[in-house]
Amino acid sequence: MSASRFMLRPLTRALLISSTTRSRMTSTGLGLAMTLAMTPYVQAQEWTLNIPAQPLAQALQTLGQQTSLQIIYSPESIQSLRSxxxxxxxQxxxxxSAMLKGTGIRHQRDGNTVTLLAPATGSAMELAPTSINGQRLGATxxxxxxxxxxxxxIGxxxxxxxETPQSITVITRKMLDDQNLNTIEQVMExxxxxxxxxxxMGGKYFYSRxxxxxxxxxxxxxxxxxGSSYVQADAFNSDMAIYDRVEVLRGAAGMMKGAGGTAGGVNFVRKRGQDTPHTQLSLSAGTWDNYRGQVDTGGPLNDAGTIRGRAVVTQQTRQYFYDVGERRDQIYYGALDFDLSDYTTLGLGMAYEDVDATPCWGGLPRYADGSDLKLSRSTCLNTAWNNQRSKRATYFGDLKHEFNDNWALKVAGVYSKNTQDMEYAFPSGTVPVGATSTNTLMIGSIFDYDQVDYGLDAYVDGKFDAFGQEHELIVGANASRSHKDxxxxxxxxxxxxxxxxxxxxxxxxDESFYLANATRGGPVDMRIKQYGAYSTARLKLADPLTFVLGSRVSWYKSETDSVSFWRGEGTPISSEAKETGQVTPFAALLFDINDNLTVYTSYADIFTPQGNYKTITGSTLxxxxxxxxxxxxxxEWFDGRLNSSFNLFRTxxxxxxxxxxxxxxSSCSQNSGKxxxxxxxxxVSGEVIDRLQLLAGYTYTQTKVLEDADASQDGVSYNSYVPRHLLRVWGDYALSGPLERVTVGAGxxxxxxxxxxxPSSGKNITQAGYAVWNGRVGYRIDDTWSVALNGNNLFDKRYYATIGSEGWGNFYGEPRNFVMSVKADF
Structure with a gap:
């Protein structure tokens, strides 16, 4: 770490506590002068920048993140100025000079440190530095x-x-905006x-490793x-308009909440009020009557800036490439952050989402021999009266307190209530080879679904010195409850x-028909409670070597009471799972090869209760x-603006x-299988070369059944849905010269x-490998307005995104489509 970077923290503290009195200004100016004198000179560099006109403080923050400059300025002197x-x-x-044009603010540079100077008053210049923006990207x-x-x-x-010894991909705000990723399904794709x-039956399942x-x-x-419900699979209705980023972990996630699965986890990090006022208006229109409008505004709500707010309102209506389907979304989000003191911040937020849709579920069948019907991609076999109405209200709260420079406390809680009313019908059955018409059974379903989830997490994070090295310790506890009715x-x-x-x-x-003729169904009341304590220590064994040791002790309980209907007759069914003091360990070693590369190895346990399954004797699994x-x-390259990773995994x-x-x-189960x-x-993620932002990932996955209750399955692929080779690439390039207002994206x-x-014939229903190409062209009209055109599946590849059976469950991928968007930032 360079000397200038090492001094950033004490310098920041010294400047932040300075006041406008001339005596303290003199003291601060002396400290600043000494720091500048010790900062090595850095020759001017060229940077490719794409920063819209906006409040000057926000623009300076972005400039500091996109370059190697340390920018020092007084918030009071630029509060009402725009860049x-x-x-x-x-250079x-x-x-x-270009950013400050017309503001009257001048700058003075020494090495990589830039100090902004207020306009001269007479022959004197007043220096009032109280804030520093560093060159490295932050979490936001x-x-x-x-x-x-x-x-x-996420950890x-x-x-x-x-520094994280597991595989994590971050879908940033720029990525979400550039590709119009508005739902969790689109993000995961x-x-x-x-x-x-x-x-x-609606929703999507997500697979990792x-x-x-x-x-x-x-x-x-x-x-x-x-999630994890047959009503919504692993997805749930949540619009990405309210989030800053999505962090996706691949691998064991037991440290997240104890009863952790094998595949990974997802952390949604919401938007917050910013230090400077900013508003963005966006409108988009696309193929299949896809219209979306959004207002996103926020900033300080008092003169001192100790209260900050954020509000997002989004409306979207759309149809789909298949018949019948349509959807209407309404999203409302508000957040407030209160600085209760210099060291304590309280955050509150609320989101309300309303989805009214006519879905097309069930997918398409195939011929009885498993061959493709080759129906039009616009084919939907559902009824026009299909309906899904989903309403979700989510409340957020968190408190952050810094005890000192090394130790901090964070307490956060979330409450979410989701109601869904659904009715739909789709056919199930194969098509005889050579048939010109069919008489296929229609399956109808009604759902009245309510789910309440709430969770609490609290931890202390701190650094301490021992044996000549600095170490980190995190100690915390969390709990969650879920009630599905x-x-x-x-x-x-x-x-x-x-x-x-x-x-x-x-x-x-009508509803009475379903009750009198139900082949399955009934009321289901499920309650899940889990809580636990966790601790993670990052121990610096030597300058290049870090040992990470973590563990969580978990208590888990689930109870399910249901009544199984058969043509009006009901049979009560109850099940319970309980685990006490389950320990989930995690360990890792990280070795810094040099300033840019770190090798690591990690181990994690997997633990998932299965108490809802019964053995032949009636006991739980x-x-x-x-x-x-x-x-x-x-x-990690270019001061963190580029990250890369390569790993081998085995689970x-x-x-x-x-x-x-x-x-x-077939109503009982057994613990079996390996x-x-x-x-x-x-x-690779980040700026690989000047002007090019890239997110690219390749995954090779091989699954195998080692032991099975059916010995004939030993040695076969465990999960044939997951392709062995998977490639995801998207890049965005900013042109230069006469076309400097143009950006081009492709992936x-x-x-x-x-x-x-x-499941009926034992045949393999196969989708051959495929590639779907997407693109984008953006143009900045002026300091406020910009436009972009996104094209998806540019070569109109015809393929099945999901393969089902002969009778149902085959879903086409989207044909070629376009979205035009217009944005204004001010």
Whole structure:
């Protein structure tokens, strides 16, 4: 670490406590002069910048993040000033001169430190530096204009990607905006290493490293049990408009909340009020009547800036490439942050999301021999009266307190309530080879679904010195509760569907029909409680070597009471799972090869309760257990503006629930099976060359059944849905010269073949490997307005995004489509 960087923290503290009195100004100016004298001179460099006109303080923050400059200024002297836009290549001094043009503010440079000077009064110049913006990216990604981040928070505290001994991808605000990623499904489809699989009953499943991700979600680091329900699969209705970034962990996630799955977790980090006023208006229109409008505004709410607010309002209406389907979204978000003192900040927030949709679920069937029907991609076999109404209210709260420069406390809580009312019908059945019409059964369903989730997380994070080195210790506890109150009924409808000439206006039954003819259904009341204590120590064994040791002790309990309906007759069913004092350890070693590269190895335990499954004797199953191993190397370049990683992984999972062949009615299970997933991952994120931001990841995954209740399955692929080769690439390039206002983006989602084994015939239903290319062209009109055109599936590749069976569950990927967007920043 250079001397100038080492002195940033004490210098920042000295400047922040200075006042406007002349005596203290003199003292601060002396300290500043001494610091400048000790700062080595750095020759002027050229930078490619794309910074819109905005409040000057916010523009300076972005400039500091995109360059190596340390910028010192007085917030009071620039509070009402706006910057000019920067778009193109600039030298350090030229960029500052252009940004400050017309403000009256001058600058003085010494090495990589720049001091802004207020306009001269007579012959004297008044220097009032009270703030420093560093050159490194921070955890917050808004305004960074980057596809990488300086720190992640999914594992408690803030650590750089290089310091984190697990695989994490961050989808930054710029990435979300550049690709119009508005839902969790869209985010996961663009995340390296993640496979997305459609559920026939709505929602999508997410797979990582060969295993399904099961509701491992965090809001601002607080774990909840959202997702993992047949109503929404692993997805849930949440718009990305309210988030700064999405952090995706691949690998064992037991340290997140105890009952952690094998595949990973996701942390949603919400937007906050900023130090300077900023408003963005955005409008977009796209193929299939896809219209979206958004207002995002925030900034200080009092003169001192100790109260900051943020508000986001979003409306979207859209249809789809298939018949019948449509959706309307409304999102409202508000947040307040209060500086209760110089060391304590209270944050509050609330989000309300309303989705009213006519979905097309169930997917498409195939011929009876498994071959493709080759129906039009616009084909939907559902009825026009399908409806899904989902409302979600989420409340956030957190408190941060700094005891001193080394120790801090964070307490955060989240409460979420989701209600869903649904009714839909789709056909299920194969099509005879050579048929010109069909008489396919229609399955109808109704759902009345309420779920409440709330969680609390509190931890102390601090640094201490011992044996000549600085170490870090995190000690905390968290708890979460989930209560799902559901009623559903599934029945065969009296009318049939012609798959080859569908009728979207089949009669809609009333509720009494479902209750009287239900083949399955009934009320379901599920309650999940878990809590635990955790601790992580980062011990510096030597200058280049760090040992990370962590553990969580967990208590888990789930209770389910339901009534199984069969044509109006109900059978009560109850189940319970309970685990006490389950220990989930984590360990890692990191070795710094040089200033840019770190090699690491890590180990984590896997623990997932399975108490909802019963054995043939009526007892509950033991938890699923396993181990995850990872060996890799991470790189950090250009002061953190570029991150890279490569790793080898192996996961072994044991005692998964499987059907017991000795059970006469397939209603009981057994702990059986041992599976292994292994492979490697490579990823690059950030500014790889001047003007080019890139997120690229390649994943090789091999899954294998080592032991199975059915010995004939030993040695086969464990999860055939997950392709062996998976590539995710997206880059955005800012042109220079006469075209400096233009940015060009391009990317590809490519994968090798995958397949599903038909449960009825045992045949492999296969989708060959494919590549889907996307692109973007952006143009900045002036300091305020910009436009962009996004094109998806540019070569109109025809493929199945999800492979099902002969009778249902085959979903086409989107055909070629475009979205035009207009934005204003002021």
């Amino acid at each position: 000019s836009a920067l778009n193109g290549r600039y 350090d001094d030229d960029s500052l 990604t808004e305004g960074s204009n980057s596809y990488t981040t300086g720190a992640v928070t 408690k505290g803030e650590h750089s990607l290089r 663009k995340t390296p290493g993640i496979t997305v699989y459609d559920s026939p 060969g295993f399904r991700m099961t509701g491992q979600y965090q809001y601002d680091g607080v774990p909840l049990d959202i 559901d009623f559903y009924a599934v029945a065969l409808l009296p009318d049939r569907q012609d798959v080859l000439n569908p009728n979207h206006h089949l009669p809609q039954p 033991k938890p699923l257990i396993g181990q995850s191993y990872e060996l890799g190397i991470k790189g 072994v999972q044991k005692d998964a629930a499987q059907d017991d062949p000795a059970c006469p009615d 599976v292994r997933a292994q492979g490697f991952e490579a990823e 590809v989602n490519a994968q090798s073949s995958n397949y599903r084994v038909s």
